[in-house]
Amino acid sequence: MGRVQGLTLERRQQALGMLVAGMPVNNVANHFGVHRCTLSRLRTRYQQTGSAKDRPRSGRPKKTTQRENNFIVTSSRRHRFWTSGKIAARLYNTTRTLVCNRTCNRL
Numbered sequence: 548m549g550r551v552q553g554l555t556l557e558r559r560q561q562a563l564g565m566l567v568a569g570m571p572v573n574n575v576a577n578h579f580g581v582h583r584c585t586l587s588r589l590r591t592r593y594q595q596t597g598s599a600k601d602r603p604r605s606g607r608p609k610k611t612t613q614r615e616n617n618f619i620v621t622s623s624r625r626h627r628f629w630t631s632g633k634i635a636a637r638l639y640n641t642t643r644t645l646v647c648n649r650t651c652n653r654l
Contacts, residue, residue, distance in 0.1 A: 553581045559589055559599040566590055615644055619654045 554562065558579060565575045566586065576583045593599055611619070615638060622634050629637075631651035639645055 553585065554579060554589070556599060562586060562589060563593055563599055611644060611646060611650065615642055615646075616654055618642070619646075619651050623651070623654075 562575055562579055565578070566572065572583050572586050576586055579586075589599065592602070596602070618638060618641065619634055622637060623629065623631075626634075631648040634651045635646050635648055638651075
């Protein structure tokens, strides 16, 4: 995974601060409830990139925003007997975002 599991960006920065201050890895791992290897990967990434942020990920970019995803899910829950094609058409009429039926089925 690209993201260090169990740690938000803020918590990653706190952990790095503790490690830089000289705290033992085991103590920091126990404090945040993660494995030592997680912190070792975090420290290595920080040494390589100078940042605790996620690295860019490969893969196809998302076509819909989180707001559009919420629209699809809400529409399907409110109108249980609408087909995915009808939901896709409603999304297009509302936001001008063209999605296929399969996208509506997946969410």
